[in-house]
């Protein structure tokens with residue numbers, strides 16, 4: 001069976017956007033008689049070593065790249081190794097390789113429109129530390145927010161406790177909207193505010209930047225952004241299959257993200 | 266470092282018990298190990314020496330930097346050993362590789378068992394394991410074993426068990442066959458028990474918190490965690506919840522009973538009902554045959570998740586039976602926590618959670634004493650595969666905690 005390989009940054013652990021992308025990618029590959037192998041990598045250096053290893057031992061037909069940046073070293077490396085690849089890239093990049101283009105600005109616009117239609121209140125984006133963030137979406141998101149006044153960005157350690165503390169501090173001075181980068185944290189915050197008798201969404205509105213089954217099955221369904229992880233996974237699967245067959249140029253655009261309006265915002 | 270655990274000096278499991286103490290402590294000194302185990306400092310020194318020689322444990326530095334006697338600190342070397350968990354399923358095989366610390370280092374997802382026979386598939390599985398170790402750059406000598414998670418065990422059950430379509434899987438001794446082919450120890454448990462173990466492992470659930478994991482693939486299984494261990498039963502078939510009778514006047518079940526949960530609420534029952542609705546089956550491109558069971562079920566579940574009314578009605582009907590079964594389990598066992606896991610809950614899990622939560626909160630006998638949390642397990646991982654890897658780690662490295670299957 002021919003295998004497609006994917007290196008997953010250790011910091012992407014628990015990111016359900018990435019999980020839904022990988023799940024849908026695997027489905028498409030299986031339908032096409034292929035398999036998917038993933039390896040968790042600590043940093044960029046071990047990622048490059050891994051690609052060299054895959055080229056050396058063989059049996060990997062192609063590589064899927066995440067979070068490609070301008071002048072990405074990995075693109076050059078994979079070309080020099082002769083390994084077909086397809087990448088998930090942000091719309092701000094010009095690419096000359098097979099790719100699925102994700103317009104992150106669209107996610108932010110969707111959120112902006114959603115918040116604008118609601119009574120105005122301060123909004124906080126609660127996220128793991130920026131320098132530790134490596135998944136495609138969050139890095140660019142924070143860069144975009146930095147040039148914008150949509151939210152105040154609160155960086156915390158990536159843990160439920162830290163996110164809850166940050167959320168509580170932010171909401172101490174009156175009604176706010178809290179956007180959590182992690183669905184797990186959004187669900188935990190809902191439970192914590194409920195225990196303390198704080199009304200959601202009246203006192204604190206909660207939005208998850210990542211939709212998942214957890215958001216939909218929470219005590220009250222959590223308003224969340226569907227960033228189309230499954231669809232992107234299927235599209236990148238088609239791109240890598242075509243790339244192996246010789247198509248080195250085709251791009252797809254990821255479908256538009258949308259808000260799943262739940263009971264928390 | 267909560268309590269002193271006295272260990273018999275002649276126990277052949279002493280070494281593994283010490284290893285487990287180091288693992289659960291994070292970092293620990295030899296003196297602390299002696300205090301925790303009740304062994305002499307000499308015995309501890311000897312055991313630690315052998316663990317260090319095997320590279321299972323490393324010295325990380327010195328404690329007490331402010332003065333006094335400097336004590337070297339020990340910790341587990343997570344990269345020293347690995348185990349594989351393999352979840353056997355119709356739709357996909359998921360291999361999860363975990364290190365000694367229980368962290369996932371890589372995964373392989375390949376085609377499911379489908380209609381192929383065991384003699385063909387066992388060759389493929391052995392080959393895929395070999396490929397996995399090569400691609401992840403893990404020497405086979407560092408792999409302690411393979412855990413298998415699959416539907417029920419040893420019951421001589423019908424074709425519904427491991428594969429919906431290939432009866433041969435029923436009588437096939439996969440554990441022995443794989444062991445002799447790959448030359449590594451292979452352990453096996455049912456998928457629900459593995460999922461509960463996986464949930465326990467990643468959820469950082471305290472050992473004092475008992476819970477049940479309801480697993481849905483083609484059928485149902487219930488994994489019970491009691492006191493931090495999986496509850497097994499006489500034939501390791503505790504949790505055959507699929508054959509709990511939920512409708513005494515319901516349809517015949519292949520097990521000989523009627524109105525079983527599986528007969529009225531499993532994917533096959535849902536697809537059969539959907540096939541009777543010509544409009545819906547055409548719209549969702551349903552095939553109706555067993556070889557397309559998962560495809561058909563997933564299409565219905567996705568339609569329900571996006572609010573399609575006919576599909577939603579079918580899933581809700583199933584969820585009501587599941588809720589009734591869970592209510593009985595909660596009442597019998599006085600549980601306060603239930604997780605839902607497995608491919609059957611991947612798309613429409615939220616509907617099941619909602620209906621189970623609603624019924625249990627209204628009707629559980631214990632409702633005035635405590636609530637019952639009903640939650641989906643982490644959607645990002647395959648808890649059965651991770652639990653199977655954990656099982657293999659425990660089986661080989663901490664045999665004093667091994668939960669033997671009784672025959």
Ligand SMILES: [Zn+2]
Pocket residue numbers: 507508518519520521522523525527528
């Ligand atoms: Zn039955």
